[in-house]
Amino acid sequence: MKILFSHSKPRKYQDEFIKDVWDAVSSGKHLLAHAPTGIGKTAAVLGPALTWALENDGTVFFLTPKISQHQIAVNELQRIVKKYKVKFRAADIVGRRYACVDPGLEGLDTDEFYEVCSKRRKNESCPYYAWARGFTSSQRREAKLHVKKLLERYGTVRPSYEVIEECKSFEYGGEKKPLCAYEVMTQIAKDSQVIIADYYHLLSPSIRESFLIKIGKHLQDSVVIIDEAHNVPNRVRSHLSVSITHLLVRKAEKELKVVGAKHLDRYVRRLSRDLNEILSKKLENKRETLLSKSDLASLDEDVIDEFHDVGISYLEATNRNKSACVKLAKFFSLWSEDMDSYIRLAKKWKSGTGVTVSYKNLDPSLATQDLIDSSHSVIAMSGTLVPLEMYRDLLGFPHDITLEKVYKSPFPKSNRLNLIYTGVTTRYSRRSEEEFRRIGAVISRVLPEIPGNVAVFFPSYDILHNVRKFIKTDRQVLVQRESSRPEETNEIISLFKKMNDEGALLLAVSGGSLAEGVDYPGRELVGVIIVGIPLNEYDLETKALIDYYEYKFGAGWTYGYLYPAMARAVQAAGRLIRNEDDVGVALFMDERYKWKNYRKVFPPDLDIMVTERPEYAVNQFFSRTS
Numbered sequence: 370m371k372i373l374f375s376h377s378k379p380r381k382y383q384d385e386f387i388k389d390v391w392d393a394v395s396s397g398k399h400l401l402a403h404a405p406t407g408i409g410k411t412a413a414v415l416g417p418a419l420t421w422a423l424e425n426d427g428t429v430f431f432l433t434p435k436i437s438q439h440q441i442a443v444n445e446l447q448r449i450v451k452k453y454k455v456k457f458r459a460a461d462i463v464g465r466r467y468a469c470v471d472p473g474l475e476g477l478d479t480d481e482f483y484e485v486c487s488k489r490r491k492n493e494s495c496p497y498y499a500w501a502r503g504f505t506s507s508q509r510r511e512a513k514l515h516v517k518k519l520l521e522r523y524g525t526v527r528p529s530y531e532v533i534e535e536c537k538s539f540e541y542g543g544e545k546k547p548l549c550a551y552e553v554m555t556q557i558a559k560d561s562q563v564i565i566a567d568y569y570h571l572l573s574p575s576i577r578e579s580f581l582i583k584i585g586k587h588l589q590d591s592v593v594i595i596d597e598a599h600n601v602p603n604r605v606r607s608h609l610s611v612s613i614t615h616l617l618v619r620k621a622e623k624e625l626k627v628v629g630a631k632h633l634d635r636y637v638r639r640l641s642r643d644l645n646e647i648l649s650k651k652l653e654n655k656r657e658t659l660l661s662k663s664d665l666a667s668l669d670e671d672v673i674d675e676f677h678d679v680g681i682s683y684l685e686a687t688n689r690n691k692s693a694c695v696k697l698a699k700f701f702s703l704w705s706e707d708m709d710s711y712i713r714l715a716k717k718w719k720s721g722t723g724v725t726v727s728y729k730n731l732d733p734s735l736a737t738q739d740l741i742d743s744s745h746s747v748i749a750m751s752g753t754l755v756p757l758e759m760y761r762d763l764l765g766f767p768h769d770i771t772l773e774k775v776y777k778s779p780f781p782k783s784n785r786l787n788l789i790y791t792g793v794t795t796r797y798s799r800r801s802e803e804e805f806r807r808i809g810a811v812i813s814r815v816l817p818e819i820p821g822n823v824a825v826f827f828p829s830y831d832i833l834h835n836v837r838k839f840i841k842t843d844r845q846v847l848v849q850r851e852s853s854r855p856e857e858t859n860e861i862i863s864l865f866k867k868m869n870d871e872g873a874l875l876l877a878v879s880g881g882s883l884a885e886g887v888d889y890p891g892r893e894l895v896g897v898i899i900v901g902i903p904l905n906e907y908d909l910e911t912k913a914l915i916d917y918y919e920y921k922f923g924a925g926w927t928y929g930y931l932y933p934a935m936a937r938a939v940q941a942a943g944r945l946i947r948n949e950d951d952v953g954v955a956l957f958m959d960e961r962y963k964w965k966n967y968r969k970v971f972p973p974d975l976d977i978m979v980t981e982r983p984e985y986a987v988n989q990f991f992s993r994t995s
């Protein structure tokens with residue numbers, strides 16, 4: 370079998386990955402792949418999956434957590450077309466919110482946007498939908514001509530932003546007729562063999578069903594590729610969870626006044642009383658508590674619908690981007706359900722003046738299991754997907770037809786030094802000024818030995834600030850703030866990268882936006898220090914997860930607490946080597962990194978040395994490599 374592959378020859382270990390993908394897709398099995406940076410994941414999966422789809426009249430879905438990651442797949446497909454002149458079509462799809470061409474809806478929050486868009490389609494008032502898809506039969510006929518005209522220039526694959534721009538400026542018969550880009554993209558998808566999309570198109574059960582019907586595809590004929598799959602358990606859990614707060618209830622009260630829906634006042638007042646009661650009685654002496662369904666008075670379905678409609682009217686009347694009533698409606702439609710895999714939780718605000726009540730999902734397989742069971746083959750891959758068995762169990766991959774593979778890093782081992790320093794710990798029982806001073810002293814001794822940018826990742830902001838005062842350095846220090854906005858985060862990243870000549874010091878938290886999803890190639894980062902184990906707070910949600918995973922898999926402590934923390938540490942250290950020529954050092958500082966149970970989460974081919982003198986080992990390493 371000649372498998373489509375865009376490059377002249379496979380990279381180190383990439384050939385093994387390609388063969389495994391082909392074996393899985395051609396036999397209807399699944400593959401969980403820990404595929405380190407540099408192995409060429411996208412080319413390794415798309416080639417074999419597309420080869421299978423073209424031969425079997427199937428479809429390949431390539432799912433990513435972020436829109437920015439679509440481009441890598443688009444580029445790979447363009448290279449395949451250039452090399453093989455093979456005929457197929459691919460659609461790059463982003464959610465309606467990003468594809469919407471109506472300038473009036475820009476900036477709306479997600480829930481609110483979808484409510485407004487859905488209402489406009491229901492009451493047939495969106496002209497862009499009419500021009501792209503059509504409400505009436507004559508509109509549908511005309512819309513077909515529009516899409517046909519747009520497709521004349523489409524070729525094999527176009528990135529979504531190009532399609533959106535063309536839809537915005539579309540003209541027909543000398544008249545400007547902007548087309549709903551989402552409706553155009555889904556029509557392109559109907560005739561496509563590859564569909565690049567965001568996670569939720571298939572990972573959310575409610576979106577999946579309507580999306581597949583819309584594009585006329587069936588999972589049993591599809592290979593589903595999930596990129597950056599280490600994100601999936603948490604993303605899915607948070608997607609399936611809902612919450613309300615005192616603040617939200619106060620906002621809902623105002624919305625009712627604006628819209629003149631006084632008859633709903635009594636429900637909001639009753640909800641406010643329930644929340645006050647939870648705050649004053651159930652949370653009198655504690656920060657959080659579990660609730661039962663009856664702690665909040667239930668709402669009938671028609672009342673929930675009324676809140677929903679009031680929220681939409683409020684958005685339309687005020688041009689605001691959020692509606693508390695829409696969020697209340699969503700919350701209550703889930704709260705009334707009874708599911709073993711959910712907990713009802715109340716948390717007191719730090720200020721003590723309010724409460725957040727949540728209905729939290731514990732089991733991501735509620736959304737993923739059915740997708741996996743219905744698909745011909747699912748390939749879940751990531752640069753950090755160990756231990757594979759945890760992802761297999763949490764997502765619901767069947768043991769008997771799932772291949773689990775850990776591929777080696779193709780980069781020279783000699784370019785990266787991995788150290789464990791066991792002389793300190795951030796264990797709760799040992800946290801003290803003295804321990805923080807010791808951690809600060811080790812970091813201060815190591816810093817002068819690293820010729821370039823260094824990032825130190827802490828398990829929490831609290832520990833970051835406690836240790837910070839003991840770090841002695843001449844470097845410019847950049848510190849991540851707990852409540853920083855995305856623009857501030859981007860500013861810190863670009864400032865840090867620019868200072869790579871003089872060598873700056875970045876202090877941030879593991880699991881945060883500076884530790885995951887950001888690339889610091891080449892000289893932008895030559896040293897990473899991971900302080901402590903970034904364990905989640907041992908709160909009621911964590912305890913519930915541990916209990917639930919113990920009951921379901923007999924692995925509560927590891928799946929619910931330990932492994933996710935270690936995965937965050939490994940992710941943060943993974944920022945270091947992004948290219949073949951990158952050189953750097955990763956130092957893990959905590960006695961627990963030496964313990965067997967913890968070390969299991971390190972990629973097996975990662976050589977790690979335990980040292981009592983990290984500054985000496987780092988000095989030797991850079992003397993050798995520079």
Ligand code: SF4
Pocket residue numbers: 465466468469470471474485486487489490495497498548549550551552
């Ligand atoms: S139908 Fe399309 S253009 Fe109309 S509101 Fe929804 S996303 Fe926007």
